[in-house]
Amino acid sequence: MFKFKNKLKFGTSTEKQHHSSDSQNDSTGANSSTYEDHNDTTESSIRESNNSRKTVSIDNLTDEVNKLSVDNSNGRPNSSQHSRKSSERSTKQEINSHHQQNNGNTNNILQPPSTDSNITSNSSQYNNSPASSQATSLGQASSVSGIEDVSNSTSNSSSPGLLTVKIYGSQNIQLPIKINNNKQILHALAINSNNENIGQQLLKNLENVAKENDAEYLPGALATKLLPSIITIPNAENLVKSLLYLTIEFDNNVLVIEPQKGTVYQSTWNQVVSFDVTNKSSNSNIESQFLNLNLFIRLPNMLIPDSEKLRNNQLFTNYQQDSANPNRSMSSNSSNTSASPVNIGDLLIGTIKLPLNPKSHTQQVRLMHHEYLNFTNYNVNGNNKDSHSKEMGEIMLTIEFKPLSKKHLSIEDFDLLKVIGKGSFGKVMQVVKKDTKQIYALKTLRKQHIVSRMEVTHTLAERTVLARINNPFIVPLKFSFQSPEKLYLVLSFINGGELFWHLQREGKFSMDRSRFYIAELLTALESLHDLNVIYRDLKPENILLDYQGHIALCDFGLCKLNMSNEDKTNTFCGTPEYLAPELLLNQGYTRSVDWWTLGTLLYEMLTGLPPFYDSDSSTMYKKILQNPLRFPPFLEGTDAQDLLIKLLQKDPSQRLDDAQEIKNHSFFKDIDWNKLLNKSYLPPFKPNVENLLDTSNFDQDFTNEKPQDSVVDDFLTESVQKQFGGWTYNGDNML
The missing domain is CATH 3.30.200.20 (Phosphorylase Kinase; domain 1)
Structure with a gap:
């Protein structure tokens, strides 16, 4: 879709059709005692190439693939001696098919024909909690004071419009964690405040705290009174850096704003942002129906106790467990100063999730006028159960909606x-x-x-x-x-980059990070299937990371409409490493192939390569059809292994292919799916993106x-x- 230091994809190749062959019974064998060495050779290595899978011709392979059948045995692979390099992975294969075209086919312009013959590639490109801190939707009847009655609302098909949010000031902000009482760091921040009066106020607060509190840690409610919201970095040409920032998301678009002055405890913002209202659905579980505000702070690493990094790691934007040593932990009294500091990222202070229904209005309306809303943090771990719903301060907003009469753009x-x-x-x-x-x-x-x-x-x-x-x-x-x-x-x-590029750079992902991405992708595929759409080209190259680190599935050039659960199609398309056995056998296939690709993607995230990868495409196809599924030792006996066995069944009739059943698998036992859909989980990794204009990826x-x-x-x-x-x-x- 976009080029992220590799290729760019705009669509598919010319359609061709081919006959389906006789159906055969498929099955898969799962063997954890012998694991092919192709994963061992790359288990800890970083991929050497930034290029995605390359285009290769397989004219001579077509007949050979059609002659193959699924091996029902659990025997050893035919060969485990092939040399594999990640830089050699092919991405796209176009088949100049030997199959005949159906001359009687007519194309409906809004529905792809049932058959074509191209294998395309990338070319670009946990705690249960309430999902919202607000009970009602603005734009519908609401008990929030200052919000106008909306009994005159019309259907959801009203005109699109412009949503304007005015942010005035925040107050009574407190941190969800304690901080180290590091007087040197706190003093340095105070004297480098971008406002002289604020700096003097902070120094006075520090002096008072030093007289009354000489403890090792400072509670979060006190810490915010000692921290400026903005600093001027010395020896950096007076670079102004905001410690405090607010992300505002509506209709899947995110804006980031910073305060003008103040302490973290009380800041002046005076910012105005606008959003295009173009949403198609009234499903209240979908993120785009909420105005989402997340308040973050960039804390110096020396102010964050190791105990908080361990206990409340889910509150930080870039906390990742060491994948090479997942059992390594940090203790509050760790004395290992030689180890590099953990890149913990920014701290989530609190969240506001405000349901909106602006399109119910046909005239300009003020939905909220100078109202204070409370930040809440449901992700805090602590001994006190009340901490799970603790209010972390408040912010004043005005929200307005203006319908737009312009029918189209240019x-x-x-x-x-x-x-x-x-x-x-x-x-x-x-x-x-x-x-x-x-x-x-x-x-x-x-x-x-x-x-x-x-x-x-x-x-x-x-x-x-x-x-x-x-x-x-x-x-x-x-x-x-x-x-x-x-x-x-x-x-x-x-602008966070392709998942493929991040996977290349890191070699493989941790279990938790892989679970997070797969869970988000699972809901994406489920929503497509609910619309009777089959995706057919799931792979890391077609997955982007957004500014915050959430998944963004792109490139729908191979999708097919009007595919109910039992419908079959014969289109030969996809990416070689991710092709399902029934597709290779040209027997016709259902939406189940999407769940095969989801399993293949999970396997690649965890091990660094797809389960049947081979640098030679012909050999790889034989492995997909005939070789048993094998696992590295670290996956043996895990929930991930069990899920992979069920998703990567060669016989589609035996494959786990229902979204709800997959969600119910023990691999996802700690996932609150409503919370996931509302983006209430912080991603385990935040891309290195300076701001929303950043194009460095x-x-x-x-x-x-x-x-x-x-x-x-x-x-x-x-x-x-x-x-x-x-x-x-x-x-x-x-x-």
Whole structure:
């Protein structure tokens, strides 16, 4: 989708169809006593290449694959001596199929045909708790004072609009943890406050505390009175750095704001932000139906006790257990000064989750006027049960909604910032919408190229899925529009990098980190299946990380519509390492192939390579069909192993293929699924992203290019233009 230091994907290759072969019984064997050495050779190594899976031709392999069958035995693999390098992993295979095309096939422009023959690749690109701190939805009847009655609300199909949030000030803020009483660090922060009066106030507070409290630790309620909200870093050309910051999320778009002055205990913000309201669904479990505010603080590492890092690690944005030594722990009296400090990240102080229903209004309305809302932190571990719902301070907000009458957009509604990707059909640019100042990714596609490559059906299907889907872990479509020559998709700007790149860099992920990603992806696939959509191309290259570290599934070029649970299709597509056995056998397959790819992805996250990987594609296909599933010793007897065995059954009739049953598996026993959908869990890893404008995770060959909407001189007949008649989307209607 976007190029993150590898390739860029815009769509699929020309469709081809082929016959299905006779069905055969499939099964898988799970053997943990002998584990193939291809994982041993890469278990602790970092991948050497930033390139994604490469395109290779498999014309000569097609007949051979069709002759293969599933080995029902649990025997040893045919070979375990193949040399494997992660840099050699192929990503995309196009089949110039020997299968005949169906001349009687007619294409519905909003539904991909049932068969084609391309294997595509990337080209770009836990505690139970209440899910919300507010009981009712603004825009519906509410008991919150100052909120207008909304008995005049209309249906959810009202016009999209503009949501404006004004942030005035925060007060009574306290930390959910204690801090070290390090007088030297606290004094340094005070004298480097960006406001002289605030600095003097902090020094006086420190002096009073020194007289009354000489304990080793300071409680969170006291600590905030000793910390500035903003500092000026010395010897850095007076660089101003905010210790306190607030993330505001609505409709899967995140903004980050910082205060103007004050202490952490009481700060002046005086900031105004706006969001485009384009949501498609009224499902209250979905994150985009909430206005989410998360208050964070960047604490110096020396102020955080090791005991808090261990006990409340879930409150920090970048806490990761040492994957090489998962049993290593930190004690509060650790004296190992030679070890490098843990990159603990920023501390979550508290959260506000405010349900909104702004689209119920047809006229401009003030939903909230100078109201204080309380930050709550449900993730705190402590001896006192009340600490799980402790209020951490409050902030004053005004919220307004203004419906917009404009029915469609044009390129003139956006300022072009940077080029972030290019492909055969067009390019992707980072843009800012002029009225809301929201940052988006604008994907431009030349109609002539789409038509000449017979990709109209796939392109329209991708847009249709993006317009219908509403899941917090899928890159959302905000708008789409067109000109006589081009199609435009406006998507959320996701800048944390591809999961593939992070997996390359680290080799493999910890169990907890893998579980977190798989859980979010599970809900994404479930939402697609609920719409009778099969995804078919799950892999690390098609998964992005957002600013906070959450999953964002992208690239829907291979999805297929109108696939109920029992429906079958014969399309030969996907990524070689992730192909399910029934797809290779050309027997027809169901949505179950998505759960096979989910299992393959979990295996790759945990071990560093897919379960049947081989640098030779022909050998790899044979392994997928015939070799038993093997595990490294550290997975033996774990819940992960049991889940993988059930997801990677070669016989699809024996495969675990129901989303709810997968959720109920013991591997996810500590997951509160409502909490997960509401993004109430902090991700275990936060990408190294400076801010929401940061494009450092994109290829510099693109970002150094001047952004412009190039002029093309393509002429398309009226009949061709009619094929794109359902393209335009403004968040609510299709024109």
